[in-house]
Amino acid sequence: xxxxxxxxxxxxxxxQHSPKPEAVAMAEARLGPSKALMVTPMDQxxxxxxxxxxxxxPLWSLDGETRIRHSRGQSLPDLLALRSGELGAVPxxxxxxxxxxxxxxxxxxxxxxxxxxxxxxxxxxxxxHINPPQQEKPVITLSLxxxxxxxxxxRDSQIATLGAGLPGPQLEKLLNAExxxxxxxxxxxxLSTVGGWVASRSSGQQSxxxxxxxxxxxxxxxxxxxxxxxxxxxxxxxxxxxxxxxxLGSEGRMGVISKVKMRVTPLPEVExxxxxxxxxxEQGKALSKQLAQQMLPLSMMRLSNAEETASHLKLGGNAKxxxxxxxxxxxxxxxxxxxxxxxxxxxxxxxCRFALKQVKRLSRQFGGVYIGKxxxxxxxxxxxxxxxxxxxxxxxxxxxxxxxxxVDWSQTDKAMEAIESSIRAAAESFGENVHVFTHLSHFYxxxxxxxxxxxxxxxxxxxxxxxxxxxxxQAGAEAIVSVAGTISHQHxxxxxxxxxLPAEKGALGIATIQSLCEHFDPEKIMNPGKLVD
Numbered sequence: 001x002x003x004x005x006x007x008x009x010x011x012x013x014x015x016q017h018s019p020k021p022e023a024v025a026m027a028e029a030r031l032g033p034s035k036a037l038m039v040t041p042m043d044q045x046x047x048x049x050x051x052x053x054x055x056x057x058p059l060w061s062l063d064g065e066t067r068i069r070h071s072r073g074q075s076l077p078d079l080l081a082l083r084s085g086e087l088g089a090v091p092x093x094x095x096x097x098x099x100x101x102x103x104x105x106x107x108x109x110x111x112x113x114x115x116x117x118x119x120x121x122x123x124x125x126x127x128x129h130i131n132p133p134q135q136e137k138p139v140i141t142l143s144l145x146x147x148x149x150x151x152x153x154x155r156d157s158q159i160a161t162l163g164a165g166l167p168g169p170q171l172e173k174l175l176n177a178e179x180x181x182x183x184x185x186x187x188x189x190x191l192s193t194v195g196g197w198v199a200s201r202s203s204g205q206q207s208x209x210x211x212x213x214x215x216x217x218x219x220x221x222x223x224x225x226x227x228x229x230x231x232x233x234x235x236x237x238x239x240x241x242x243x244x245x246x247x248l249g250s251e252g253r254m255g256v257i258s259k260v261k262m263r264v265t266p267l268p269e270v271e272x273x274x275x276x277x278x279x280x281x282e283q284g285k286a287l288s289k290q291l292a293q294q295m296l297p298l299s300m301m302r303l304s305n306a307e308e309t310a311s312h313l314k315l316g317g318n319a320k321x322x323x324x325x326x327x328x329x330x331x332x333x334x335x336x337x338x339x340x341x342x343x344x345x346x347x348x349x350x351x352c353r354f355a356l357k358q359v360k361r362l363s364r365q366f367g368g369v370y371i372g373k374x375x376x377x378x379x380x381x382x383x384x385x386x387x388x389x390x391x392x393x394x395x396x397x398x399x400x401x402x403x404x405x406x407v408d409w410s411q412t413d414k415a416m417e418a419i420e421s422s423i424r425a426a427a428e429s430f431g432e433n434v435h436v437f438t439h440l441s442h443f444y445x446x447x448x449x450x451x452x453x454x455x456x457x458x459x460x461x462x463x464x465x466x467x468x469x470x471x472x473x474q475a476g477a478e479a480i481v482s483v484a485g486t487i488s489h490q491h492x493x494x495x496x497x498x499x500x501l502p503a504e505k506g507a508l509g510i511a512t513i514q515s516l517c518e519h520f521d522p523e524k525i526m527n528p529g530k531l532v533d
Contacts, residue, residue, distance in 0.1 A: 001013065003069075003191075004391075005042060005065075005068065005069050005082070006039065006042075006079070006082035006083055007079065007082070007083075007391040007394075008074060008191075008387035008388055008390070008391050009190065009191070009387065009388055009391075013388075015384070015385050015388040017388050017389070017391045017392035017395065018392045018395070019315075019389055019392045019393055019396070020315065022314060022315060022319070023314075023315050023389075023393075024396065026311070026314050026315070026435075027393065027396070027398050027435070027455065030433060030435040030455075031398065031432070031433050031434070031435060031455065031456065031457050032433065032457060034396060034397030034398050034457045034458065035397045036395055036396055036397050037083065037084075037394075037397060037458060037461065037462060037465070039083045040083065040084060040085030042065065042068070044085055045068055045085045045087065046064045046065065046068065048085065049064050049067065049068065049090065050090070052067070052092040052093060052138075053092045053138040054092045054093045054113070054115070054138050054140070057093070057109070059095050059097070059102060059105060059106055059109065060093035060094060060095035060096070060106070060140060061093065061094050061095075061096070062092075062093055063094075066094050067090050067091050067092070067093070067094055067141075068087065068090060069123075070091055070094045070120055070123065070130070070141045070143065071087050071089075071090040071091060071131070071132065071141075072087065072123075072130070072131060073123055073124060073125035073126060073127075073128065073129060073130050073131065074123065074124050074125065074126055074188070074387065075125065075126040075127060075128060075401075075496065076126075076390075076399060076400070076401040076469050077128075077466055077469060077496075078126075078128075078131070079390075079391070079394060080399075080462045080465055080466050080469075081462075083394070083462065084462035086462070088131075088132075088134060089131070089132040089133060089134045089135075089139065090132060090139075091118065091132050091139045091140065091141035092115075092138040092139050092140065093138075093139075093140050093141070094120075094140075094141045094142075094143055095140055095141070095142045095143065096143050096145060096146050097142065097144075097146065097147065098146045098147065099147070100221065100223055100228065100258045100259070103142070103147075103223045103256050103258055104223055104228070106140065106142055107223065107224075107225050107255075107256070107525070110140055110525050111225060111523055111525060113138065114137055114138075114525075115137055115138040115139065115140050115525065116132070116133070116135075116137050116138070116139045116140065116525055116526075116527070116528060117139075117140050117141075117142050117256070117525055117526055117527070118130055118132060118139060118140070118141045118142065118252060118527050119142050119144065119195075119199070119252040119256045119257070119526075119527065120141050120142060120143045120144065121144055121164065121165060121192065121193035121195050121196030121199070122167055122188070122191040122192040122193045122196055123191070124188040124191050124192040124196070125196075125200070125491075125492070125494055126402075126491050126496075127488070127491050127492055127493060127494030127495065127496040127497055128494040128495030128496050128530070129199075129200065129251055129252065129492060129494040129495075129527075129530055131495065133528060133529045142256060143165070144163070144164050144165030144193065144195055144256070144258070145165050146165065147163040147164055147165040147195075147258055147259075148163045148165045148166045148167075148170065149162070149163045149166075150162055150163075150166075150171075150174040150175070150178075151163065151259070153175075153178055153180070153264075157233070158180070158263060158264050158265065158266075159218050159233055159261050159262065159263060159264070160175060160180065160182070160261070160262050160264045161220075161259060161260075161261050162194050162259070162260050162261075162262060163194075163195075163258075163259060164193060164194060164195025164196075164198075164220075164256075164257045164258050164259060164260055165193050165195060166193055166194050166195075167190070167191060167192065167193050168184070168185070168186075168188075168189035168190060168191075168192060168193075168194075169189070169190060171194055175264055176267060179266060179267055180264040180265060180266055180267060181264065181265055181266075181267050181268075182194070182210070182216060182262055182264055182265075183204065183206055183209065183210030183216075183265055184197060184202070184204040184210060184213060184216060185204040185205045185206055185383070186202050186203065186204050186205065186490065187205070187383070187384060187386060187387065188387070189204075189384055190384055194260055194262065195257040195258075195260060197213045198213055198217050198220070198247060198248060198257055198260055199247075199248075199249070199250055199251055199252060199257055199492075200249065200251060200491065200492035201213060201214065201248050201249040201490070201492060202490055202492075203442050203449075203489065203490040205300055205383060205441070206299040206300045206344065206346065207300075207442050208292075208298050208299055208300050208301060208442075208443060209297070209298065209299035209300070209346050209347070210265065210299070212442075213248070214244070214245075214248050215263070216262045216263050216264075217244055217247075217248060217260060217261075217262060217263075218233040218244075218261045218262060218263050219231040219232050219233040219234075219244065219260075219261040220247070220257065220258075220259050220260040220261050221257070221258050221259040221260075222247050222250075222254065222255040222256065222257050222258065223255050223256045223258050224254055224255030224256075224520040224521065224526075225255070225520065225521050225522070225523060225525060225526065226519070226520050226521070226522070229243070229246075229247070229255065229520075231243050231244055231247065233261050246516060249492065249493075249531075250516075250531075251492055251493060251494065251527065251530050251531045252526060252527035252530065253517045253521065253526050253527050253528075253530060253531050253532075254516060254517055254519075254520035254521060254526060255520055255521070255526060268346045268347050268348070269347065269348045269349055269352075270345070270346075270347070270348070270349050270352050271299070271344065271345070271346040271347075271352075272344065272345055272352065272356075272373060272376065273300070273342060273343070273344040273345075273373065273376030273377065273379055273380050274342070274343055274344070274345075274356065274359070274370070274371075274372060274373055274375070274376040275340060275341065275342050275370075275371050275372070275373075275374060275375025275376050275379075276340075276341040276343070276359070276363045276368040276369065276370050276371065277309075277329050277334045277338050277339070277340055277341070277368065277369045277371065278334065278338065278339050278341060278363075278366065278367060278368045278369075279333060279334050279335075279337070279338060279367050280337055280338075280339065280367075281303075281305055281306060281337075281339050281413075283339075283366045283367045283368065284303045284339040284340075284341050284366070284368070285303060285412065285413070285440070286366055287341065287362055287363060287366045287368060288301055288303045288341065288440060288443060288448070289409055289448075290362060291343075291359065291362065291443070292443040292444060292445055292448070293445045294358075295445065296355050296358055296359070297345070297347055297351045297352070297354070297355045298343055298344060298345060298346075298355055298359070299344040299345065299346035299347075300342075300343060300344040300441070301341070301342070301343045301344075301440075301441065301443050302341070302342045302343075302379070302439050302440070302441045303339060303340075303341050303439060303440045303441075304339055304340045304341075304342075304437070304438075304439040305339055305416065305437060305438050305439065306337050306338065306339055307436070307437035307438075308340075308437035308438060308439050308453070309338060309339050309340040311435075311437055312340065313325075313326070313340075321374070325371065325374070328371075329369060329371075332369045333367075334367075334369050340375060341363075341368065342375055342376060342379050343359060343376075344376070393455065394458065397457060397458045398455055398456070398457060398458060399455065399456055399457075399458045399465050399468070399469060400453065400454070400455045401453075401454060401469060401472070401473070402451060402452060402453050402454070403419055403423070403451075403452045403454070403473070403476035403477070403480065404449060404450065404451045404452070404488065404489050404490060404491060405419075405449065405450050405480045405485035405486055405487065405488070405489055406442065406444075406447060406448065406449040406450065406485065406486050406489040407447050407448070407450060407483060407484070407485045407486075408446055408447040409446065409447050409448070411447070411483050411484065411485070412440060412447065412448055412450060414483050415450045415479075415480070415483045415485050416438045416450050416452070418479040418480075418482060418483050419438070419450065419452045419476050419479045419480060420436050420437075420438060420452060421479075422475040422476055422478065422479035423436050423452070423454050423472050423475050423476050423479075424436060425475065426471045426472050426474070426475035427456060427468075427471075427472060429471065430468060430471065432456055432457055432468065433456070433457075434454050434455065434456045434472065435454065435455040435456075436452060436453070436454040436455075437452070437453055438450060438451065438452040438453070439451050442489060442490070449489040449490070450485070451489075452476065454472060454476075456468055456472065473496070477497070477500050478500075480500070481500055481503045481504075486504060487500040487501060487503070487504055493530070493531045494530050494531070495529060495530060498529075498530070498531065498532065498533070501531075501532065510532055513531065513532050514532050514533075517531075517532065
């Protein structure tokens with residue numbers, strides 16, 4: 001299937017981009033009517049494409065459409081740029097190496113040509129990781145699409161050696177055929193790659209069972225301008241600095257991750273997702289914290305605040321079934337201000353039965369109403385759907401983006417309130433309403449991620465939509481910094497979060513990261529301007 005060049009997913013994919021009438025009605029009621037912005041077709045973008053500054057070479061393609069398709073990621077500014085046709089800088093060439101030797105050849109050529117190299121996995125970055133900079137040097141985008149094999153599976157050690165360009169579905173298909181899973185399911189899973197997950201320190205939706213990508217990453221290979229860095233696998237080591245930590249979150253600044261060795265898990269015997277409703281946020285949060293700190297064998301938890309709960313119920317699809325649910329919850333004393341808690345059990349039948357029994361028992365103690373698999377099945381079916389809805393709403397003139405962080409338990413409420421109120425205030429500053437809501441997910445004994453979604457009217461043109469986004473993004477990011485949250489729990493730094501990183505790392509920390517980049521890439525050809533200056 002053909003991938004969409006100016007939006008998310010495949011042209012004829014499983015999920016539809018058009019939001020349901022109930023969703024459109026809700027957007028109009030909350031934000032006011034909006035109008036669609038004109039989408040520039042590919043032929044017009046091609047007509048304005050500047051000529052490549054590089055000569056043809058068997059290692060790369062100079063094809064115009066290929067260059068456009070690799071020019072942007074999937075952030076909201078990227079979507080606006082692609083739809084408007086105003087892309088700014090585009091790569092001069094797109095390379096498709098098939099092995100580490102060809103990657104080395106491309107890096108050597110880039111050094112000789114004084115060119116920049118941007119590693120490219122699935123192109124799903126939402127913070128500007130893969131966007132070419134505006135400068136005189138030519139740009140080579142290095143796609144890992146052909147480095148996509150399962151090279152080895154060590155069953156004794158449960159370690160799989162994988163090509164960094166393997167996208168989520170293909171990776172799981174290969175592992176599942178051998179009776180294993182990686183268990184890493186970020187929302188971008190359909191298109192993102194295992195190498196990109198390592199480079200951006202990704203976290204999957206079922207990290208409660210499988211862990212974040214750093215728990216899975218056992219070793220691998222990074223091709224750098226200074227040479228090839230091979231990291232062997234150990235169950236544990238006290239032999240100095242862990243070089244895996246150098247590669248994790250490196251965002252293409254030090255080299256090209258070509259091969260990864262990942263800790264895999266046998267396929268679970270059973271997996272189910274369930275829902276519980278609580279009368280208040282405080283009760284739902286109290287249960288979530290207790291479950292996280294008891295370390296029950298759950299695979300995922302998600303607590304939606306009242307606004308997100310109301311929005312999801314409104315968009316649930318089956319109005320009759322949701323009506324019955326609302327009536328039942330009201331009869332049980334759960335009505336206005338209610339919050340929705342979704343959780344999953346994954347593993348063998350015995351442990352899953354035990355986990356479900358414990359969650360049901362504790363939920364009752366905190367005033368929760370367990371409703372079985374209804375909401376859980378809905379979540380499972382739509383867990384990768386949000387990017388499609390974003391594009392569908394943009395077709396109607398509404399823009400959607402997200403802010404995410406992670407804080408200790410003592411800061412979760414403060415962070416949620418600060419982020420939401422700051423975004424609302426920013427929208428008011430330019431005379432607009434914003435629909436904003438939050439959930440907690442990716443739980444830890446010490447805290448949780450805080451994930452906020454906001455929707456606003458795009459305005460009269462793409463430039464106005466971008467300026468509005470800039471104000472809302474800045475307000476949310478500054479709120480995160482004000483509550484000492486990490487500037488990114490799962491999306492990385494790229495360009496969009498770079499200015500806020502010093503608040504988290506400090507001057508010495510930033511200098512340390514810069515020195516690592518300069519060590520592996522003294523000529524500064526690797527993805528300049530991302531992560532740190």
